[in-house]
Amino acid sequence: MSATGVRPELRVVTDSAPPSPDAAAEAPPGVPFLAVDGVGKDYPLRGGGSLRALDGVSFAVRPHEICVMLGPSGCGKSTLLRMVAGLDAPSQGSCSIGGARIVGPGRDRGMVFQSYTSFPWLTVRENVEYGLRLHGETIALAEGAGEYFLDRVGLTKFANHHPDQLSGGMRQRVALARALATYPRMLLMDEPFGALDAETRWQMQELLLEVVTRERMTVLMVTHDIDEALFLGDGIVFLSRNPGRVREILRPDFKRNGRPATKEAMYDAPGHRELERHVMQLMRDEGKRA
Numbered sequence: 135m136s137a138t139g140v141r142p143e144l145r146v147v148t149d150s151a152p153p154s155p156d157a158a159a160e161a162p163p164g165v166p167f168l169a170v171d172g173v174g175k176d177y178p179l180r181g182g183g184s185l186r187a188l189d190g191v192s193f194a195v196r197p198h199e200i201c202v203m204l205g206p207s208g209c210g211k212s213t214l215l216r217m218v219a220g221l222d223a224p225s226q227g228s229c230s231i232g233g234a235r236i237v238g239p240g241r242d243r244g245m246v247f248q249s250y251t252s253f254p255w256l257t258v259r260e261n262v263e264y265g266l267r268l269h270g271e272t273i274a275l276a277e278g279a280g281e282y283f284l285d286r287v288g289l290t291k292f293a294n295h296h297p298d299q300l301s302g303g304m305r306q307r308v309a310l311a312r313a314l315a316t317y318p319r320m321l322l323m324d325e326p327f328g329a330l331d332a333e334t335r336w337q338m339q340e341l342l343l344e345v346v347t348r349e350r351m352t353v354l355m356v357t358h359d360i361d362e363a364l365f366l367g368d369g370i371v372f373l374s375r376n377p378g379r380v381r382e383i384l385r386p387d388f389k390r391n392g393r394p395a396t397k398e399a400m401y402d403a404p405g406h407r408e409l410e411r412h413v414m415q416l417m418r419d420e421g422k423r424a
């Protein structure tokens with residue numbers, strides 16, 4: 135794995151933002167940041183036999199790219215994300231970071247799970263700061279990385295609450311803040327905004343874009359939502375199901391001069407509407423195949 139195990143240096147990014155690890159370590163030239171190569175996954179069935187969840191899935195994610203996996207329920211998005219996180223192993227093929235095969239979890243990858251996972255015995259602030267404490271990031275803690283992200287996800291007032299005192303959307307924001315606060319080189323997110331109301335969802339999507347662009351993080355995320363995929367994805371891997379296969383890889387051309395910073399800017403971008411219609415058509419086709 136490209137994670138060296140050496141604690142990255144910390145640096146102050148801007149006057150207002152907390153310190154973050156230096157993203158200096160890059161994949162060697164010509165090597166994608168993440169390579170998913172011929173990945174298949176079979177799950178054993180209780181009564182014998184097996185279920186093929188993924189079959190021959192290949193795609194690459196470049197450094198600093200946001201790659202979105204989009205596709206219908208059950209096409210294997212979470213399964214693939216868990217393999218990139220190192221929480222599960224492919225039955226065929228491999229996933230590699232910087233040319234090195236993924237064999238387990240690493241601190242180079244931060245994960246936001248589909249079911250928002252917070253530690254119920256910790257307060258909101260302690261949950262957000264959990265990763266920093268785990269990795270001994272005392273400078274980042276002292277400089278307020280936890281406070282900064284609590285504020286950015288709008289939960290400062292709830293810092294001393296426990297997760298069971300929060301709504302589903304608030305818990306999702308805790309999980310996002312916790313993942314961002316450790317500044318992972320690769321952020322893995324499984325439908326991180328699914329439980330949010332529309333306006334909070336835009337805000338969190340825009341926060342994510344701002345932080346990953348500024349910090350040059352590489353992102354692999356899962357969504358059901360076409361609008362979210364088009365707004366966040368530099369590359370969109372559309373998966374079909376039974377078994378999960380790559381149906382199409384899309385690169386929004388309307389982003390050739392950079393990522394739109396707001397939803398409004400995306401809607402105004404030439405080519406956005408055509409791509410949206412194309413992806414809707416893919417979704418409808420998949421619906422018919424169900």
Ligand SMILES: Nc1ncnc2c1ncn2[C@@H]1O[C@H](COP(=O)(O)OP(=O)(O)OP(=O)(O)O)[C@@H](O)[C@H]1O
Nearest residue numbers: 177178185187206207208209210211212213214358
């Ligand atoms: N641990 C498991 N054991 C057996 N089958 C599993 C397991 N995890 C997932 N599957 C099966 O693999 C397939 C893909 O599941 P997965 O959760 O990856 O889909 P998904 O695309 O994330 O769906 P959703 O959009 O609903 O979250 C499904 O058919 C599911 O039943």
Ligand SMILES: [Mg+2]
Nearest residue numbers: 211212213248
């Ligand atoms: Mg899923």
